[in-house]
Amino acid sequence: MEVLKPAMQDGSISWYRFEGVKLRLADNTFYTPDYCVMRSDGTMEMHxxxxxxxxxxRVKIKVAADMYPLKFIAVKRQAKKNGGGWSIEEF
Structure with missing residues:
Protein backbone atom coordinates (compact mmCIF):
# COMPACT_ATOMS: atom_id res chain seq x y z
CA MET A 1 0.00 0.00 0.00
CA GLU A 2 1.54 3.29 -1.10
CA VAL A 3 0.21 5.09 1.99
CA LEU A 4 2.17 2.77 4.29
CA LYS A 5 5.58 3.34 2.69
CA PRO A 6 5.99 6.99 3.84
CA ALA A 7 4.81 5.97 7.32
CA MET A 8 7.56 3.35 7.41
CA GLN A 9 10.10 6.01 6.47
CA ASP A 10 8.94 8.52 9.11
CA GLY A 11 8.88 5.80 11.78
CA SER A 12 5.17 5.83 12.64
CA ILE A 13 4.80 2.26 11.31
CA SER A 14 7.25 -0.46 12.34
CA TRP A 15 5.92 -3.31 10.22
CA TYR A 16 3.18 -4.32 7.81
CA ARG A 17 2.30 -7.43 5.85
CA PHE A 18 -0.15 -8.03 3.00
CA GLU A 19 -2.73 -10.65 4.09
CA GLY A 20 -0.49 -11.40 7.08
CA VAL A 21 -3.21 -12.70 9.43
CA LYS A 22 -6.38 -14.76 9.18
CA LEU A 23 -9.02 -14.22 11.88
CA ARG A 24 -11.56 -16.90 12.78
CA LEU A 25 -15.08 -15.50 13.07
CA ALA A 26 -17.02 -18.79 13.38
CA ASP A 27 -16.76 -22.41 12.27
CA ASN A 28 -15.54 -22.36 8.67
CA THR A 29 -15.78 -18.56 8.55
CA PHE A 30 -12.66 -16.40 8.41
CA TYR A 31 -11.71 -12.81 7.72
CA THR A 32 -8.35 -11.94 6.17
CA PRO A 33 -7.62 -8.19 6.27
CA ASP A 34 -5.69 -6.80 3.33
CA TYR A 35 -2.93 -5.46 5.58
CA CYS A 36 -1.82 -6.18 9.12
CA VAL A 37 -0.01 -3.07 10.44
CA MET A 38 2.07 -2.53 13.57
CA ARG A 39 2.51 1.08 14.67
CA SER A 40 5.79 2.15 16.28
CA ASP A 41 4.08 2.13 19.71
CA GLY A 42 3.16 -1.56 19.26
CA THR A 43 -0.52 -0.92 18.41
CA MET A 44 -1.85 -3.42 15.87
CA GLU A 45 -4.26 -2.37 13.11
CA MET A 46 -6.07 -4.31 10.41
CA HIS A 47 -6.45 -2.34 7.16
CA ARG A 58 -18.74 -5.24 5.56
CA VAL A 59 -20.38 -7.79 7.87
CA LYS A 60 -17.11 -9.67 8.35
CA ILE A 61 -15.09 -6.57 9.29
CA LYS A 62 -17.79 -5.49 11.77
CA VAL A 63 -17.89 -8.95 13.38
CA ALA A 64 -14.08 -9.06 13.57
CA ALA A 65 -13.99 -5.58 15.16
CA ASP A 66 -16.42 -6.80 17.85
CA MET A 67 -14.45 -10.00 18.51
CA TYR A 68 -10.82 -8.86 18.49
CA PRO A 69 -9.04 -6.11 20.48
CA LEU A 70 -7.55 -4.57 17.35
CA LYS A 71 -8.16 -1.38 15.44
CA PHE A 72 -9.91 -2.00 12.10
CA ILE A 73 -9.61 0.61 9.36
CA ALA A 74 -11.24 0.53 5.92
CA VAL A 75 -9.98 2.71 3.10
CA LYS A 76 -12.31 3.15 0.12
CA ARG A 77 -11.67 4.92 -3.16
CA GLN A 78 -13.92 7.96 -3.62
CA ALA A 79 -15.47 8.78 -6.96
CA LYS A 80 -13.82 11.53 -8.98
CA LYS A 81 -17.08 13.52 -8.86
CA ASN A 82 -16.74 13.49 -5.04
CA GLY A 83 -13.21 14.85 -5.15
CA GLY A 84 -11.36 11.57 -5.66
CA GLY A 85 -8.86 10.26 -3.17
CA TRP A 86 -9.79 7.95 -0.32
CA SER A 87 -12.33 7.88 2.47
CA ILE A 88 -11.35 6.30 5.79
CA GLU A 89 -13.73 4.44 8.11
CA GLU A 90 -12.84 3.03 11.52
CA PHE A 91 -14.66 0.10 13.07
Missing amino acids: EVKGFWQDDA
Whole structure:
Protein backbone atom coordinates (compact mmCIF):
# COMPACT_ATOMS: atom_id res chain seq x y z
CA MET A 1 0.00 0.00 0.00
CA GLU A 2 1.54 3.29 -1.10
CA VAL A 3 0.21 5.09 1.99
CA LEU A 4 2.17 2.77 4.29
CA LYS A 5 5.58 3.34 2.69
CA PRO A 6 5.99 6.99 3.84
CA ALA A 7 4.81 5.97 7.32
CA MET A 8 7.56 3.35 7.41
CA GLN A 9 10.10 6.01 6.47
CA ASP A 10 8.94 8.52 9.11
CA GLY A 11 8.88 5.80 11.78
CA SER A 12 5.17 5.83 12.64
CA ILE A 13 4.80 2.26 11.31
CA SER A 14 7.25 -0.46 12.34
CA TRP A 15 5.92 -3.31 10.22
CA TYR A 16 3.18 -4.32 7.81
CA ARG A 17 2.30 -7.43 5.85
CA PHE A 18 -0.15 -8.03 3.00
CA GLU A 19 -2.73 -10.65 4.09
CA GLY A 20 -0.49 -11.40 7.08
CA VAL A 21 -3.21 -12.70 9.43
CA LYS A 22 -6.38 -14.76 9.18
CA LEU A 23 -9.02 -14.22 11.88
CA ARG A 24 -11.56 -16.90 12.78
CA LEU A 25 -15.08 -15.50 13.07
CA ALA A 26 -17.02 -18.79 13.38
CA ASP A 27 -16.76 -22.41 12.27
CA ASN A 28 -15.54 -22.36 8.67
CA THR A 29 -15.78 -18.56 8.55
CA PHE A 30 -12.66 -16.40 8.41
CA TYR A 31 -11.71 -12.81 7.72
CA THR A 32 -8.35 -11.94 6.17
CA PRO A 33 -7.62 -8.19 6.27
CA ASP A 34 -5.69 -6.80 3.33
CA TYR A 35 -2.93 -5.46 5.58
CA CYS A 36 -1.82 -6.18 9.12
CA VAL A 37 -0.01 -3.07 10.44
CA MET A 38 2.07 -2.53 13.57
CA ARG A 39 2.51 1.08 14.67
CA SER A 40 5.79 2.15 16.28
CA ASP A 41 4.08 2.13 19.71
CA GLY A 42 3.16 -1.56 19.26
CA THR A 43 -0.52 -0.92 18.41
CA MET A 44 -1.85 -3.42 15.87
CA GLU A 45 -4.26 -2.37 13.11
CA MET A 46 -6.07 -4.31 10.41
CA HIS A 47 -6.45 -2.34 7.16
CA GLU A 48 -9.00 -3.16 4.47
CA VAL A 49 -8.75 -1.52 1.03
CA LYS A 50 -11.90 -1.38 -1.09
CA GLY A 51 -12.97 -0.05 -4.46
CA PHE A 52 -16.53 -0.84 -3.36
CA TRP A 53 -18.16 -2.84 -0.54
CA GLN A 54 -19.92 -6.16 -0.92
CA ASP A 55 -22.35 -6.98 1.89
CA ASP A 56 -20.43 -9.97 3.25
CA ALA A 57 -17.16 -8.00 3.48
CA ARG A 58 -18.74 -5.24 5.56
CA VAL A 59 -20.38 -7.79 7.87
CA LYS A 60 -17.11 -9.67 8.35
CA ILE A 61 -15.09 -6.57 9.29
CA LYS A 62 -17.79 -5.49 11.77
CA VAL A 63 -17.89 -8.95 13.38
CA ALA A 64 -14.08 -9.06 13.57
CA ALA A 65 -13.99 -5.58 15.16
CA ASP A 66 -16.42 -6.80 17.85
CA MET A 67 -14.45 -10.00 18.51
CA TYR A 68 -10.82 -8.86 18.49
CA PRO A 69 -9.04 -6.11 20.48
CA LEU A 70 -7.55 -4.57 17.35
CA LYS A 71 -8.16 -1.38 15.44
CA PHE A 72 -9.91 -2.00 12.10
CA ILE A 73 -9.61 0.61 9.36
CA ALA A 74 -11.24 0.53 5.92
CA VAL A 75 -9.98 2.71 3.10
CA LYS A 76 -12.31 3.15 0.12
CA ARG A 77 -11.67 4.92 -3.16
CA GLN A 78 -13.92 7.96 -3.62
CA ALA A 79 -15.47 8.78 -6.96
CA LYS A 80 -13.82 11.53 -8.98
CA LYS A 81 -17.08 13.52 -8.86
CA ASN A 82 -16.74 13.49 -5.04
CA GLY A 83 -13.21 14.85 -5.15
CA GLY A 84 -11.36 11.57 -5.66
CA GLY A 85 -8.86 10.26 -3.17
CA TRP A 86 -9.79 7.95 -0.32
CA SER A 87 -12.33 7.88 2.47
CA ILE A 88 -11.35 6.30 5.79
CA GLU A 89 -13.73 4.44 8.11
CA GLU A 90 -12.84 3.03 11.52
CA PHE A 91 -14.66 0.10 13.07
